Amino acid sequence: MHHAIVTETWPPEVNGVALTVQALEQGLKARGHEVSRVRPKQWPAQAAETGETLVRGAGLPRYPGLKYGLPATAQLQRLWRESRPDAIYVATEGPLGWSALRAARRLGIPAASGFHTRFDRYMRDYGAAFLQPVALGWMRHFHNLADATLVPTRELRDFLGNRGFDNVVLLPRAVDTRQFQPAFRDAALRQSWGVSDDAPVAIHVGRIAVEKNLALAVRAFRELQRLRPDARFVWVGDGPARAQLQREHPDFIFCGVQRGEALARHFASGDLFLFPSLSETFGNVTLEAMASGVPTIAYDYGATHEHLRDGSHGAAVSPGDENGFIAAARHIGGDADLRFVMGAAAREAVSRLRPEDVAAAFDELLAGLAQGKPHARLAAA
Template sequence: MSEQSKPGPTSADIAIVSETFPPEVNGVANTLRHLCQGLMSRGHRVSVIRPAQSTDCGSPLPGSNRLWAIEHTVRGLPLPGYPELQFGLARAATLRKLWEQQRPDVIYVATQGPLGIAAVSAARQLGIPVSSGFHTNFHSYSRHYRAGFIERLLRAYGRWFHNRTDVTLVPTRQMAGVVTAMGIHPVNVWSRGVDCQRFAPHKRDPELRSQWGLQQDAPAVLYVGRLASEKNLQLAVSCFERIHALHPQARFVLVGNGPLREKLAREHPDYIFCGIQRGESLARHYASGDIFLFPSKTDTFGNVVTEALASGLAVVAFDDAAAAEHLRHEENGMKASLDDDETFVEHALTLVQQHTLQCRIRHQARLDALDLDWPSRIEQFEQLTLTLKTRTRHHAISQGIPLI
């Protein structure tokens, strides 16, 4: 291990608790992969508590050393509506015993399932500072699964869960306002980065575009993400059908999987379904597209937006989440108001019809993405964590509480 990656005087033992973790494919898992690797590169000792996965083979965290990254798995059960994911089953007493033996300085709970509840309870019992992440709008998802009647209950649950932690971290300033309005406090913004070495325009693949059936400069309209109701995919479909009516050579390429795939494939046999892509293959799929549709109105961030920017795509999105934070209309992307589906479609049509505008936006998208580096985001998380650690220590000393 290099000298710079050894723990220093400001290093910390950080426990990360999550119901989802790499190699699972979703925004939370992707964020945690960068977080763990970034913290370890800055000399922090990281331990992870997560549900067991079918892919487990006893290997350490990707790109890590076992000396600084320790994984503890708990029993998991399939998450309703997301059978490929597990929610963790653990008792607070079990985690308390673990942390009594290997006491972390700070705990970060990324998800608010049963495992998260147990972790927060154990942390409070031991007096260990604990932060939580607001990664997913589960209360908003309920209406897409004919369970809108429980949205108020889920909001109340989220408020109870997050208010038991010392601080809740959100990815954008806009989301900070939303979460504060829910009655959750205190709230801090921890933004997200993007890997601009992996996601880059030069990875455009003419052979892949040929496989998609694209002729010459015909537009490839791309969607990357879960094929599920909460992603507002029906709008993406309507949008592409309008494009296709004017440009019959256009192709709609969907990267990802989910419960709507079978239905979409049956109703639209001309669509190109690429399934889940990872690593360099995912980067090639991004770079080989032209216009990127992000119709979701429920995401707290949407890492795919910044990945599309880094890949040099013209993004069409609503003025929400990552798009609200990073898109400037008609400069590096196109934005529509959350309640204006028709304008969303019109923006996509404009990009197809005005090639000069599309090229200018795609060029600027890449330039702006270069400023969204992960190291600065890891440093931001680090400062929030060390501040929480120091504040808790000072409080303990002032109260005469013994430091373990």
């Protein structure tokens, strides 16, 4: 079959949406399908790959280097008339995504959308909490143009279903446990951080920005450091809050964006993953930390709620309980034996999650849409 994917972010951009959508595309291709892709032109400019259509884009506020696609309904209609896909997956809610859903409806091509970003929660993080209902209504209108809206957790499926989103379908996530594994722990890398073998290293992986609630991660680490003065905090990633964080905390170690095996080595070389974000739709990094054998402290929603057992794999803290988050960081971070046991259990907990199974479920869903089959069974799974 021929499927089309429309996304406003794509590697080498590093974010959860880009990497998740890339994995979905690779999964379809591995199953023998033709996949075409539509996305904005990136900066620096790159030539289109085979089967790829690049459209005009504009800079995304607060996300330097990222672009959103400008409206392209007429262009997409021409493209899909010439090479009609059996089904379309629209991964992002920007102008390009809106154009894709309009073009699909006009041409009678079934389309699924992906709910990847909690823009309603971003309103709160950027001081406009009063706009949360408006953002949720805007997203509801967008996703209800599709024949199915794919979400990564049962919790989110139920939340959206209770707020007027139609045809919400669960598509679970997985993690590549061959890429992320404890065997990538690197003594030389830890030595470059200036830590001894037994010094606890807290690590944060992700965008360094206000919506990630990073002030809490800092407070939690400082409390751990009271107990273990030799503890160090390693930051992997980049973002608008990095410069200020570096100025205010010169003892923190900033490693920038890491990819592939280098990212796996950074994960596995940490001892405690601190992830205080309250704005995630899922949080792929939670599974990556667990697969790396690193106990994780995170709020109990998204990937944490689905996969992390409190007290066994780390700590799943009630959302908003900052004291509980800090106490867990001190307790787990200060106990090497406990960290070892939790890390091994976390690895085991995600060892049965297979990207191949996600690809098969995605394939089945798109094939069902292409054949006009109802997807109520999948939505209720």
